[in-house]
Amino acid sequence: MTGPAAVLELFRSRFGGTADGVWFAPGRANLMGEHTDYNEGFVLPFALGQGIVAAAAQRSDRRLVLCSAQEPGSLVEVALDGLAPGQVTGWAAYPAGVAWALASAGYEVPGACVAIDSDVPAGAGLSSSAALECATALVLAGLSGAGLAGPAAGRRELAAIARRAENDFVGVPSGIMDQSASLLGRRGHALLLDCRSLETTQVPFDPAASGARLLLINTRARHELTAGQYGRRRAECEQAARLLGVPSLRYLTDVGDLRRLTDPVLRRRARHVVTDDQRVLEVAGLLTSGSGDPYPAIGRLLTQAHLSLRDDFEVSWPEADATVDAALAAGALGARMIGGGFGGSVLALVRQDAAEPVRAAVAGAFARRSWTAPEFLEAAPSDSARRLGLLMSRREGGSSAGT
Numbered sequence: 448m449t450g451p452a453a454v455l456e457l458f459r460s461r462f463g464g465t466a467d468g469v470w471f472a473p474g475r476a477n478l479m480g481e482h483t484d485y486n487e488g489f490v491l492p493f494a495l496g497q498g499i500v501a502a503a504a505q506r507s508d509r510r511l512v513l514c515s516a517q518e519p520g521s522l523v524e525v526a527l528d529g530l531a532p533g534q535v536t537g538w539a540a541y542p543a544g545v546a547w548a549l550a551s552a553g554y555e556v557p558g559a560c561v562a563i564d565s566d567v568p569a570g571a572g573l574s575s576s577a578a579l580e581c582a583t584a585l586v587l588a589g590l591s592g593a594g595l596a597g598p599a600a601g602r603r604e605l606a607a608i609a610r611r612a613e614n615d616f617v618g619v620p621s622g623i624m625d626q627s628a629s630l631l632g633r634r635g636h637a638l639l640l641d642c643r644s645l646e647t648t649q650v651p652f653d654p655a656a657s658g659a660r661l662l663l664i665n666t667r668a669r670h671e672l673t674a675g676q677y678g679r680r681r682a683e684c685e686q687a688a689r690l691l692g693v694p695s696l697r698y699l700t701d702v703g704d705l706r707r708l709t710d711p712v713l714r715r716r717a718r719h720v721v722t723d724d725q726r727v728l729e730v731a732g733l734l735t736s737g738s739g740d741p742y743p744a745i746g747r748l749l750t751q752a753h754l755s756l757r758d759d760f761e762v763s764w765p766e767a768d769a770t771v772d773a774a775l776a777a778g779a780l781g782a783r784m785i786g787g788g789f790g791g792s793v794l795a796l797v798r799q800d801a802a803e804p805v806r807a808a809v810a811g812a813f814a815r816r817s818w819t820a821p822e823f824l825e826a827a828p829s830d831s832a833r834r835l836g837l838l839m840s841r842r843e844g845g846s847s848a849g850t
């Protein structure tokens with residue numbers, strides 16, 4: 448996790464005062480259930496140790512002023528009154544969108560100076576944007592005393608607000624998985640989320656206790672058309688559900704029902720969703736059964752999911768396929784692409800002693816193809832978004848910034 452010290456220093460250098468608090472929101476990886484969330488299905492993500500830290504202070508005017516360590520030199524100022532979709536673009540649209548969505552939900556949004564830092568790589572399919580939304584939501588709720596950051600019901604509402612920012616302000620038609628993982632994840636657990644009822648279950652998930660390990664491999668590839676393809680997949684799923692006469696693909700549990708779809712593309716899309724929902728429940732069952740070592744079976748399910756995403760849903764990309772192949776050949780228990788697809792990261796499940804051979808095999812596969820070297824990250828199921836201890840409180844540190 449990026450510490451509060453650097454972001455407090457950024458805050459001081461850009462805003463010239465002391466922050467009221469520091470908040471953290473993690474990125475996420477997803478163990479199972481891809482493109483199932485917007486089909487009202489199941490997902491099993493977990494919060495990462497990496498994420499966004501934000502140092503913030505309230506302002507007495509109605510302005511949100513933002514800076515980011517990842518965007519040196521840029522200071523974005525947003526007027527809160529009259530804020531509407533389309534007015535802010537680029538990275539600042541995510542925090543501005545959260546201010547807009549909170550206000551639309553009837554919350555009093557205070558003016559604020561916010562300094563942001565991140566150790567979750569952007570574009571790696573690890574939900575750095577959802578982390579930015581969730582950190583901003585906690586900042587604004589915390590500064591206004593809206594009390595949304597406490598109990599689970601408040602967190603669920605914040606997740607919905609952060610998603611609304613992404614859907615309706617930024618214009619990305621994503622589901623609820625990423626914001627839920629960031630706001631509801633728990634250390635040593637994966638979050639089983641039923642995206643129809645929004646019911647959540649914390650599933651114990653501690654691979655290290657069984658001598659296993661999760662490797663997160665950022666393929667550093669980002670292919671064109673990402674946003675458009677995501678929307679197209681979503682539309683295909685909705686069309687398949689309409690043709691089958693169900694409100695969403697979640698209502699189908701038997702792939703045999705898909706025979707009624709005459710379009711082979713729609714049938715494959717729906718087959719991925721139905722089988723991935725089943726894989727989520729199987730993995731959750733394996734993790735909770737307590738009988739024997741669940742990881743070889745989970746590894747096989749991961750690889751099945753990758754093949755389904757590659758062949759049925761068609762959202763994989765060459766670097767992910769090569770990563771999965773190399774990891775399996777070097778002894779991984781299983782591996783798959785995670786996130787929306789067309790770029791980003793692969794999650795590999797390995798025995799402790801296979802971690803180094805798998806890394807070397809993946810790095811070698813990239814070098815042979817003259818691709819940019821992949822980045823290897825730790826993926827430890829971690830705690831959700833929270834306020835961090837502040838090194839200097841406003842009282843100790845003197846006047847507040849920007850007020």
Ligand code: GLA
Binds near residue numbers: 483622623624625786
């Ligand atoms: C992105 C979206 C999520 C989810 C995944 C695919 O991460 O933000 O809502 O749809 O893609 O599972």
